[in-house]
Amino acid sequence: MPISYQVNPPLAASDFVDILRRSTLGERRPLHDADAMEQMFRHGNVYIGAYDGDQLVGIARVMTDFVFTSYLSDLAVDEKYQQQGIGKQLIREVQKAIPKAKIILLAAPAAEGYYPKIGMQHHGHCFTLAPAENLV
Template sequence: MITYQLNPTLTTADFIDILERSTLGIRRPLQDAVAMEQMFRYGNVYVGAFDGKILVGLARVMTDFVYTSYLSDLAVDVAYQKRGIGKTLIQEVQRATPKAKIILVSAPAAEGYYPKIGMKHHAHCYQLAPGDDLVQNG
């Protein structure tokens, strides 16, 4: 039976481990210990999914609790996917931040998943990568 816990006691190593066991590990700087520590430290809401004592899923959120919750990581161990764990993690984030809308940037392989569970697509997302400059007179 999978159980869910708000803000479980985890370490950066636990965070890296669940990312490695999910499909997110290939898109995160797992080999950069400083970056991973900062990513882990500055999330302010975590929801863990556990099979006994084993972490099998994790939602990492940055939120102001009243307007926006940015779901920056939704990681489910590949061996546990397609069991509703990701959906339940999102529902637990909703419970933890009930006034805030949840926003995420989908991994390419997961783009079809979010509409299936009721999330709405939003076309107005932009990014500015490190080192990118804004255009003058834009």
């Protein structure tokens, strides 16, 4: 059965956590903190789900203003389904859902080589700032 894609499918935070666990992205998310995961899930603007039948096998979570920028904060594909073009198609589906906005993401160290291969451009002027709670 081919993979199908849905914009803002009916998901719960537990579905989001489950797909992160089944991908390598879960290693870099606070999966042990149910409240944080619930808030992360609730505050995304757009979700694209990748499905093999009824099974969620990939997700793109986006925060966007819909006209200028879209931050692709999570791109996760079940490890059993990787290397099939699902991540690339999830990004295309984000572009279709939010056609006017530029997509921005921070690559996981292991994925830095992936994004140029699918047509994304590296931008060396990104900066990050730790949460205020980390300040001493």
